Amino acid sequence: MIAVTGAKGQLGGELCRQWGSEAVGLDLPEFDLLDFDGVRRTLRELRPHAIVHAAAYTAVDKAEEEPDRCFAINATATGVLAELARELNCPLLYVSTDYVFGGEPFRTEPFREEDPASPQGVYATSKYEGELKVLAWEKHYIVRTCGLYGRLGANSPGNFVETMIRLGRSGKSLRVVDDQFCTPSYVVHVARAIRYLLGTSMFGTFHIVNDGFTTWYRFACEIFRLLNWDVEISPITTEEYGAKAPRPRFSVLDTSKYQRFVDAPPLPHWKDALAEYLQEREKLYPRNKVAG
Numbered sequence: 001m002i003a004v005t006g007a008k009g010q011l012g013g014e015l016c017r018q019w020g021s022e023a024v025g026l027d028l029p030e031f032d033l034l035d036f037d038g039v040r041r042t043l044r045e046l047r048p049h050a051i052v053h054a055a056a057y058t059a060v061d062k063a064e065e066e067p068d069r070c071f072a073i074n075a076t077a078t079g080v081l082a083e084l085a086r087e088l089n090c091p092l093l094y095v096s097t098d099y100v101f102g103g104e105p106f107r108t109e110p111f112r113e114e115d116p117a118s119p120q121g122v123y124a125t126s127k128y129e130g131e132l133k134v135l136a137w138e139k140h141y142i143v144r145t146c147g148l149y150g151r152l153g154a155n156s157p158g159n160f161v162e163t164m165i166r167l168g169r170s171g172k173s174l175r176v177v178d179d180q181f182c183t184p185s186y187v188v189h190v191a192r193a194i195r196y197l198l199g200t201s202m203f204g205t206f207h208i209v210n211d212g213f214t215t216w217y218r219f220a221c222e223i224f225r226l227l228n229w230d231v232e233i234s235p236i237t238t239e240e241y242g243a244k245a246p247r248p249r250f251s252v253l254d255t256s257k258y259q260r261f262v263d264a265p266p267l268p269h270w271k272d273a274l275a276e277y278l279q280e281r282e283k284l285y286p287r288n289k290v291a292g
C-alpha cells in the first residue's frame with residue numbers, strides 16, 4: 001500500500017484515482033502535516049510500502065506573509081516524513097517544483113536535475129529545503145514538476161486553466177504575463193510518470209513535465225483557441241502584473257533523464273496535453289461546454 005499526502009489536492013487526488021485501492025490518501029483535516037506526532041502515529045500504523053508526498057503549502061504569494069507556516073509545512077514536515085521513511089525502510093517520493101530554479105533570468109537552456117538550484121521567495125526556498133531534507137534518506141525520489149492543471153481536488157485552490165476559463169467567461173479583456181517561460185503540465189501525465197518511477201527503484205531526482213515550453217500568455221491563447229472562444233487578451237510583463245512573490249523568468253525543465261527509461265509513460269507536448277485535458281473536462285463538467 002502506498003501512502004499519498006495531499007490526497008485532496010490536484011496531483012495527490014489524481015495519484016489516488018490512478019492507484020485505486022493500492023493507495024491510502026492522507027490530507028487535512030484528519031492528517032495535518034503540522035501535527036508531527038500525529039503524522040508519525042498515522043504512518044507507523046499504516047506501515048506503507050512507499051510514501052508519496054504531494055501535500056504542500058502551495059499559496060505562493062500568501063507564503064510571503066506567513067513564511068513560518070510555509071517552511072513548517074514544506075520543509076520541517078518533509079523532514080519528519082524522511083525520518084519516518086527511513087524508520088519504515090520504504091521509498092519516499094517528494095514532489096518539488098521548477099521554482100527551485102528562479103534565479104537565472106537570462107537562462108535559455110532547460111535545467112537538468114544536477115544544475116544548481118537558485119530558489120527565490122518563501123515558497124520556492126521552502127520547497128528547496130524540503131528537497132534537502134529528503135536527501136537524508138537514500139531511498140528517495142525528488143520529482144520536480146511545473147504549472148500543474150487537471151481535475152481540481154476537493155481542496156484545490158484552482159489552477160491556471162480554470163482561472164482562464166472563469167475569466168474568459170466574464171467577457172472582460174485579459175492581460176497575461178508573457179515573459180515567464182516554463183512548461184505547464186497535466187496532472188494525469190505527471191501522475192503516470194510518478195507511478196512508473198516508483199516501480200523502478202532508480203532513486204534520485206527527476207524532472208517530470210510535458211514536452212516543449214511556452215509563456216502564460218501563449219498558454220492562455222491556446223486555451224481559448226482550443227475552446228474556440230473569442231477572448232480579448234494581451235501580453236504583459238512580470239512587473240506589470242506585480243505579484244507579491246517572485247516567479248522564475250525561465251524554468252524550463254529538461255526531462256531527458258526520465259526519457260531514458262524506454263518503457264516509461266510518455267510526456268506529450270504541452271499543446272496535446274492541454275487538448276486532452278479540455279476534452280476530459282467536458283465530460284467532468286458538462287455545463288462548461290457552453291462557451292463564453
Ligand SMILES: NC(=O)c1ccc[n+]([C@@H]2O[C@H](COP(=O)([O-])OP(=O)(O)OC[C@H]3O[C@@H](n4cnc5c(N)ncnc54)[C@H](OP(=O)(O)O)[C@@H]3O)[C@@H](O)[C@H]2O)c1
Binds near residue numbers: 012
Ligand atoms: N500546482 C502547481 O502548479 C505546482 C507546480 C510545481 C510543483 N508543485 C508541487 O506539486 C505538489 C502538488 O501540487 P498541487 O497543485 O496538487 O497542490 P494542491 O492542489 O494545492 O494540493 C496540496 C494539498 O496539500 C494539502 N495541505 C496543505 N497543508 C497541509 C497540511 N498542513 N497538512 C496536510 N495537508 C496539507 C492541501 O490542503 P488545503 O488545500 O486544505 O491547504 C491540499 O489538499 C506540491 O508539492 C507542490 O508544491 C505544484
